[in-house]
Amino acid sequence: MAGATVQSEDSLVLYGFDRVIITITAVLCALLEIVDTTIVNVALNEMRGSLGATLTDVAWVITAYAIANVIVIPMTSWLSQQFGRRNYFAASIIIFTVASFACGNADNIWELVTFRFIQGMGGGALLVTAQTIITESYPAEKRGIAQAIYGMGVIVGPTLGPPLGGWIVDNWSWPYIFYINVPLGIIATMLSLIYVKSPKYGEKLKASQVDWWGILFLIAFIGSLQFVLEHGQQDDWFESHEIVTLSIVAVFGLLAFIWRESVYEHPIVNLSVLNDANLRIGTIMCFILGFGLYGSTFVIPIYTQSILGWPALDAGMLLIPSSLMTAFMMPFIGKMIQNGVPQTYMVATGFMVFFGFTFWMYSIMTPNTGAEHMFWPLILRGIGLGLLFVPITTMALSTLKGKSIGEGAAFTGMMRQLGGSFGIALISTFITRFTQSHRVNLVAHETATDFQTQQHLLQLQRGFMSRGLSASEALNKAYAAMDGAVMKQATVLSYMDVFLYLGILFLICIPFILLVKQGKSKVDMSSVH
Structure with missing residues (x-):
């Protein structure tokens, strides 16, 4: 066989x-x-x-x-x-x-x-x-x-x-x-x-043998989960009856799907392929990779457009050198795997490099950060993603054969996409919540009786009055300008928090990937024939 x-x-x-x-x-x-x-x-x-x-x-x-x-x-x-x-x-x-x-x-x-x-x-x-x-x-x-x-x-x-x-x-x-x-x-x-x-790979199924219930449960689970992740933040999460209902549908859909695929003779998704240890680890790592890849791809353009005021094209172009760096590294990473360098060490290094990128971004973020400040951190991001993507996907599929390769690829692909969806949903939620929290803290330090605040307010008022506004109009404008500056600073602080926590997530993964010692000999691609 x-x-x-x-x-x-x-x-x-x-x-x-x-x-x-x-x-x-x-x-x-x-x-x-x-x-x-x-x-x-x-x-x-x-x-x-x-x-x-x-x-x-x-x-x-x-x-x-x-x-x-x-x-x-x-x-x-x-x-x-x-x-x-x-x-x-x-x-x-x-x-x-x-x-x-x-x-x-x-x-x-x-x-x-x-x-x-x-x-x-x-x-x-x-x-x-x-x-x-x-x-x-x-x-x-x-x-x-x-x-x-x-x-x-x-x-x-x-x-x-x-x-x-x-x-x-x-x-x-x-x-x-x-x-x-x-x-x-x-x-x-x-x-x-x-x-x-x-x-x-064997006989095709008749229509009566098709796992229709499995398909239905899968659609209920994945469709509901994806909707919750996409719309949770704008609908205020569990304050919305729609989000609560679909979250319940997602949970019961998942449980029903796992039960159905475990007992049905011709399952739509072969869960037994997850018995392969490398694939199990690989799917979890793909989820984290998707979280970092799509999360950082989502947050950087928003920061440059909403805080720095860049046009959409410039914001998009900022990430190009990072991706080209990843593409440049890919063949070298593939060659290293072919020469027997253990994937676990490469993935651990990739997580460490990605942490370096997030911490560097955390350190340089201000309301006036320029493209030149972000160039090298983003190059580091490209190196980190290069060290992660190929070793993780190769490790996940390395011990699979025949039709199991396709089934394993489906799991890694789904987990990478879901990781991205979770990443974007959590990051957008955290930015909103952290911004509110930072704004409260910043406003508490800028009281009307504070001398520096009074001086800054007076300076702004005079500036507006010099443009022909009355004293009261200029004062209102000065308050609005100060509020805008506070809001901007609070938002920058929230982006800094997001990068820090994203980096900590990747740092936490390093000990776990290094514990995967039993799969090291399996992972060596030259031994798989």
Whole structure:
């Protein structure tokens, strides 16, 4: 039995030109999917204006895509086995491409949200299937290199979205954010139909054997959880009946899903693959990686735009050198893994480097920090992510074979996405709560009887009076200016707190990853055949 599995796995390995083409196709598809998670962020205002939508309505453009993504990712391996990998991969690209075109042609906000959901269903499949295709196209001893190549798309993608979206909106209009996917999707479809192989992993199920209840419980769990994470902060979390209800649905959906997949003969998600120790550790690490990757990608542009007053394009461009540093490191990291450097040491170093980045950002944040101050900390971020992504994903999938690779990739992909969702939700909540707390503390120190406060107020009042305002109007303006300055300082302090706590989270992980000694020999990719 084991011999048959190895044989079927080896038959998928490609060499020469074929492997180059399949790698480019898979990375292109992963990049398309991930860029689209962030590319719309800078275009929301334009969408809102042209479609006559409210801010709450337009937020669904992001939410619908994210919910569809995380629902389809765990089912990808099973769907791939049912329809054949090549057919499923090509169909996912076609769905993604057609939905992209439909998004650009949407006449109202709810049309756009519907097509974004469909686009997310196609896109989620691309992410995991691309990882599986790349992993299986390389021989076992070169999977570190394979994950490094795939990692370039995953790490660079979220960063490319905002500046690319900003440039498109500035030069054309928001529908072109979606139209840009169409020619790339057509090329990717043709290449996948020609080069992607479909492994044979047993009989297809009849409609009556399909795990419909498993699908329903999964949608209830993941869909509700993603909605809670996306909308929790703006709805004031558990003060909202909707958030409370969906949190309960998520918990019961998870319990029902685990029960169903444990007892059903043909589960939609094979939970037994988590018996692999490396995969279990890898999924937890992928969650933390997603937390740091998407969390920092979310918080830095907001800080530069809301506090420093940068335009969206400049804010997006700030992260590019960091991502290029990660991409530059990827092949070297892959080579180190291939040469037998233990992944546990590399991941521990990556967590330490990422802590260095967050602590450096914590140290330099002010209401006037410039791009030159953030350049080197962000380069450090790029090094940290490079040291984390490839070793974690290689370690997670290193001891899996056959169809288990696809099932393992689905778990790592889902946990990375959920880690990002948790990261963004918690960071946005903490910024709001910490800002309120810091504002109270700052105001307590600026009492009306304080001499310095009085002098500053008088100085501001005179400044406004010199512009022709009356004494009372100038005084009101002076109070408003001081309140704005306090609020700005409180917000900067809250961003500093977020970076500090994010760094501490990564620091806490180091002892745990170093305890994974029993998997060290397994993790060495050269021993996996």
